[in-house]
Structure formats: structure tokens, C-alpha cells
Amino acid sequence: MKTRLRVLRAEMEWTQADLADRLSVSRQTINAIETGKYDPSLPLAIRMARLFGKAVEEVFLLDGAPPTNTPSER
């Protein structure tokens, strides 16, 4: 699974530690998600998407899957 987390975080000018604190997870978790070594659980993915005001599909992209219409595009 690919993620746009790093880009979205950079847009907000947050460090990994900032994001980790906002989501009540460790910085290691944020780093593992950004580098694609760990896929977050659905509740955490939804919390992340809500934090950035995006849909989950706009933050996480499934490898090989065709792009879908996100709620913001409908």
C-alpha cells in the first residue's frame, strides 16, 4: 500500500513527532507507515484521514488498484 502521508504532513509543516502526538501513537509507527513497512489498522487510517480533512482513499493508495472517485471528487 502506498501513502501520501509524508506529502500531507509536509504541507501542514508537521514533524513525524507532531503527527504522532496528534494521533497518540509513537513516532516509530508514523515512520513505518510513511516508509511502507507497516500498514495501519482501519481505525488509525480513518483517524489520519480525518486529521488531514481527506478521505482514506486520498491518503492511502492500494498497489495495483485503479484510482477510484474519492468523496471530494463526487
Place this chain on the structure above:
Amino acid sequence: MFRSSELSNPNRTRRNVLLLFYAAALTCGISAGIASVRLTPGSDRLGLVPLGIATMAGLVAITALIGVFRTADELQRRINHQALAFAHIGTLILCFLAGIFQPEDHLCISGLGICVLLVALWSLGLILFSRRYQ
């Protein structure tokens, strides 16, 4: 924009306090355990006091450790599960091998040795599986 220093993570603070409790209880428990075995070899009644302290400290340590696990986030829990699986399977295989070779007096593991082996493999597992996600 917020910086990490401006944000407080109550989970982290709670985890640190619990780890401190765990370390203190473990130290107290081990000290009392050794005292009950070594310092009072002749009198059984006197040895019961440090043994009671060791038991209570052990219970506090276990409670604190469970608290630490409950404050862990999902990745830390996954790492811990993998490390525990590694430790249990490693201990199982080594105890099995020890059981096979025991009649021939080649290898013998005491009950205390199994505890040490389990903790050592668990610690090793935590290090190994943490590195996987770095």
C-alpha cells in the same frame, strides 16, 4: 503550527511511570527473592517475610507490565506479539532438545533456566522485530 514540545502525550507519560514501577518492583522482587534464599538458610519462618515481599513485588511488576502493554500503540503491540511468539517457539524447541538429550546427561535445563531463556529470547525478539520497522 504546533511543535512536539507544545503537545503533551498522556499515554507516553503513563507508560514511563508504569515502566518505572515495573523496574522498581522487579528490582525489589529479585532482591527479596535472593534474600529469602541466601540470607536465612536456617530459619524457615524468617525466610517467609522476604518471600512474601518478593511475591507482592512480582504481582506489582506483572500489573505494571500489563499496563505498559495497554498503553502501547498498534505497531508496538504487533512487535510485542511477534517477539512473544519468537520467545515461546524458541523456548519450546530448546526445551524439547534438552528433554531429548537429558537422559544421556548431555544437556539439562532447570526450571529457573527456562524463565531466563524465555525472557532472553523475548528481549532478543523485541530488538529484532523493532529493527524490522525502522
